[in-house]
Amino acid sequence: MSILKNNFLWGGAIAANQSEGAYNVNGKGLSLVDLLPAGEDRKEPLFNPSIGLNKKFDFYPSHESIDFYHHYEEDIKLFSEMGFKALRLSISWPRLFPNGDEIEPNQEGLEFYDKIFDTLEKYNIEPIVTINHFDTPYNLAEKLNGWYDRKLIEYYVRYATVLFKRYGQRVKYWITHNEINMILHIAYIGGGLIIKDSDDKNQIMYQAAHHQLVASSLATKIAKEINPEIQIGCMLAAGEVYPNTCHPDDVMAALSKNREQYIFIDVQARGEYPSYSKRMFKELGVNLEKQSGDDEILKTYTVDFISFSYYSSRLESGDTEINQNKGNANAFASLKNPYLEASNWGWQIDPVGLRVTLNQIYDRYQKPLFIVENGLGEIDEVNNDNTINDRYRIKYLSEHLNQMIEAVKDGVPLIGYTSWGCIDIVSAGSGEMKKRYGFIYVDRDNQGNGTLNRIRKDSFYWYQKVIKTNGEDLSF
Numbered sequence: 001m002s003i004l005k006n007n008f009l010w011g012g013a014i015a016a017n018q019s020e021g022a023y024n025v026n027g028k029g030l031s032l033v034d035l036l037p038a039g040e041d042r043k044e045p046l047f048n049p050s051i052g053l054n055k056k057f058d059f060y061p062s063h064e065s066i067d068f069y070h071h072y073e074e075d076i077k078l079f080s081e082m083g084f085k086a087l088r089l090s091i092s093w094p095r096l097f098p099n100g101d102e103i104e105p106n107q108e109g110l111e112f113y114d115k116i117f118d119t120l121e122k123y124n125i126e127p128i129v130t131i132n133h134f135d136t137p138y139n140l141a142e143k144l145n146g147w148y149d150r151k152l153i154e155y156y157v158r159y160a161t162v163l164f165k166r167y168g169q170r171v172k173y174w175i176t177h178n179e180i181n182m183i184l185h186i187a188y189i190g191g192g193l194i195i196k197d198s199d200d201k202n203q204i205m206y207q208a209a210h211h212q213l214v215a216s217s218l219a220t221k222i223a224k225e226i227n228p229e230i231q232i233g234c235m236l237a238a239g240e241v242y243p244n245t246c247h248p249d250d251v252m253a254a255l256s257k258n259r260e261q262y263i264f265i266d267v268q269a270r271g272e273y274p275s276y277s278k279r280m281f282k283e284l285g286v287n288l289e290k291q292s293g294d295d296e297i298l299k300t301y302t303v304d305f306i307s308f309s310y311y312s313s314r315l316e317s318g319d320t321e322i323n324q325n326k327g328n329a330n331a332f333a334s335l336k337n338p339y340l341e342a343s344n345w346g347w348q349i350d351p352v353g354l355r356v357t358l359n360q361i362y363d364r365y366q367k368p369l370f371i372v373e374n375g376l377g378e379i380d381e382v383n384n385d386n387t388i389n390d391r392y393r394i395k396y397l398s399e400h401l402n403q404m405i406e407a408v409k410d411g412v413p414l415i416g417y418t419s420w421g422c423i424d425i426v427s428a429g430s431g432e433m434k435k436r437y438g439f440i441y442v443d444r445d446n447q448g449n450g451t452l453n454r455i456r457k458d459s460f461y462w463y464q465k466v467i468k469t470n471g472e473d474l475s476f
Contacts, residue, residue, distance in 0.1 A: 002470040003408055009126060009415055010467040011086035012079060012422020012439070013373055015133040015178070017062055019425045020092060022069035026108035029098025030138040032189050033062045038431030038446055046429070049141075049188040050196045059448060061426045061433070066442045067452055068423075069112070073119055074454065075423055078440055080123035082460060083467035087125050088372050088418040089116070090133035090178065093159055100137030100155050105162050117170050128372065128418065129171050130235070131160055131219065133178035134428060136192035146192020147183075147208035150291075153215045160219040168227040173415075175307055175372070176216035179237040180264045183209050185332065189428070202284040210288050213267050213298060220301040231304040233370060234268035236261060237332075238308035240356045241316050244335055249318025257316045262364065269306060269365040271299040305415060306365055309373030310400075313337070313353030345377055345435060351399040358407035358414070368413045373420040374400055377427065377435040380457065388441050388457040394476045397459070401466065401474050419463070423454070439463050 017033045036042055037057035045053050068075060079087055093100065095109040120127050136146055144151060160176075183190035184205055191208040195201050216234065223230045241257040243250035259276055266274040272295065281288065314334035317323050326333040340348040354374070362369055376396040380388050397419065408414050421437030424444070433444050439460040444450040465473055 002472040003405060004414075004471050006470070007085075008470060009086035009128070009370075009417070010471075011084040011088065011125070011128075011416065011418045012082075013088035013128075013418040013420050014068070014090075014422065014425055015130070015135075015428070016090045016092035016095070017133065017135050018421075018428055019065050019068040019423070020095075021063065021065040021067040023060075023063045025069065026112070027095075027098055027106040028092065028109065029094035029100070031062070031092065031094045031135050032138055032141060032192055033134065033428070034060060035138060036060065036062070036189075036431060038426075042429075042431045046186060046188060049194045053194070061431045061446075061448065064448055065426045066424065066444060071452065071454075072116055075440070076116075076119045076123060076125065078454060078456070078460075079125060079422065082422075082439060082464045084123075084125050084422075085467070086128055086173075086416055086418060087120060087422075088128040088130065088175075090130035090135060091163060093132060093135045094137040094139075096162065097137060097155070097159055099139040100159075101140065101151075103158075105159075110162075110166060113167070117167060121170070126173070127171050128173045128175065128370075128416075129163070129167070130175040130178050131163060132156065132176065134189040138192075141188075141192035141194060145194055145204075147211050148191070148193055148204050150211055152192075153211050153218065156215040157218050157222065160215075161222050164219075164223045164226045164230070168223065168230055172229065173231050173233065173305075173370075174223065175233045175235050176219055176303075177212055178235055179309060180209065180212060180216075180234065180268075181236050181261050183212070184260070186429075200285065202286050206281070206284070206286045207288060209264055210290070210294075213264060214294050216268060216303075217297045217301040220303065221297070224301075233305040233307045234265055234303045235307040235309070235372060236265050238310050238357050238361065239313050239332070240353055240360055241314045241334075242337070244315050244317035244319075244322065247318065250316065251318075253318035254316045257314070258360075265306060265365070267298055268303050269367055271302045303367070305368040305370055306361060307370040307372040308357070308361065309420065310354050310357055310371060311374065312348045313340075313350040313356070343376060343378060345430075347377070349376075349396060351396075351403045354400050355403040355407045355410070358404065358412045359410055362412045368415050370415040371404065371417045373418070375420040375437040377421070377437050379434050380424075380436045380441060382441065382443075382455065386455060388455060390457045390459045391476065393437075393457075393459045394462045397463070398474045398476050401471060405471060
């Protein structure tokens with residue numbers, strides 16, 4: 001008998017800006033990612049948008065993506081065939097507020113999401129909705145430098161209020177910001193920040209994050225007023241940072257890196273900035289500008305659950321010379337762990353790290369947890385008989401789910417698990433289609449060519465079995 005509860009939420013996860021396409025259809029405005037190209041060209045504007053956004057590129061993958069906008073019924077039916085209990089998706093902020101600062105939402109955008117929720121209800125799939133998934137309207141980045149300007153709190157709260165009023169009786173689980181700590185690593189899509197070389201980068205990033213935190217708490221307040229049964233969650237890009245050796249300097253360095261990723265969740269879950277933040281901000285030269293009432297709203301309206309993505313653990317040294325050998329495969333700079341294998345994109349594979357991460361987060365916050373992203377991005381080949389043998393993905397997921405179950409045995413309360421990119425979507429980091437995570441193959445290549453036909457992979461049937469047995473049968 002499975003140790004997981006009968007109402008455990010098995011499912012998958014996608015994001016609007018990586019799946020919907022239809023980037024200029026029915027009144028939608030530009031999103032941050034709509035100006036990002038694919039492949040090597042993507043790195044420059046992703047990490048240095050002040051330079052890259054002035055260029056014109058031949059191909060922008062988010063413009064069509066996998067066209068979920070027109071294929072959602074087919075795709076949700078396939079999710080139902082797998083047995084999904086839940087689908088994590090995001091709502092496109094610029095589809096509802098094209099410039100971000102309008103007073104009234106775009107009705108055609110709302111009608112699209114009405115149909116999404118109708119279809120999910122038809123198949124008894126519970127929606128897990130991310131309000132802001134790297135999808136700040138580009139207009140707010142261009143005019144205000146994104147979340148660095150406090151006006152974005154007002155615009156976000158207006159947007160969130162529309163969502164809660166319209167869908168507050170249909171959606172129980174909400175996530176306010178996707179991977180909020182990623183604003184420190186990919187500031188452009190994380191916060192709509194266009195940072196020049198001469199700018200005080202740390203001040204801008206942490207100030208912008210403070211505004212996101214206040215907005216999250218205000219959204220929580222409004223959600224509870226509209227429907228007290230709504231559950232609001234935060235989300236971080238997680239992965240335990242290990243010390244490179246047992247040398248005390250390495251242990252301290254790893255502790256500091258872990259604190260860096262947890263600082264925003266400390267605020268959202270505990271209601272205040274942690275004690276270590278004072279020294280951290282002082283050493284970084286950060287002086288947060290707060291308004292009267294900020295601390296009170298943060299303290300009063302904390303989150304109900306903590307969600308996170310997990311792809312890999314990381315390694316840190318206290319020796320600056322050793323740290324020069326860090327790689328940057330998955331947006332986090334990390335030393336290479338000699339005990340771990342890696343994917344074709346250099347992401348080290350550490351299933352036990354998921355168990356460690358689950359235990360560490362629960363020990364720290366004592367709130368229910370939700371794994372909302374996990375998976376393996378790899379190159380898939382379609383056989384002549386239209387089958388796709390992705391045993392490597394099945395192996396990866398089986399090993400991670402085994403460790404997830406061990407964490408539940410350890411006493412971690414877990415709401416559910418949604419595998420990232422359950423259908424192939426555009427990669428956020430590289431803009432590629434060939435970096436595939438899905439149980440469902442989409443016939444689309446890096447240049448936007450292909451029929452968009454959907455094909456079930458071997459992992460489709462494996463995950464179907466996993467869900468049917470509530471995680472009891474992970475064999476492959």
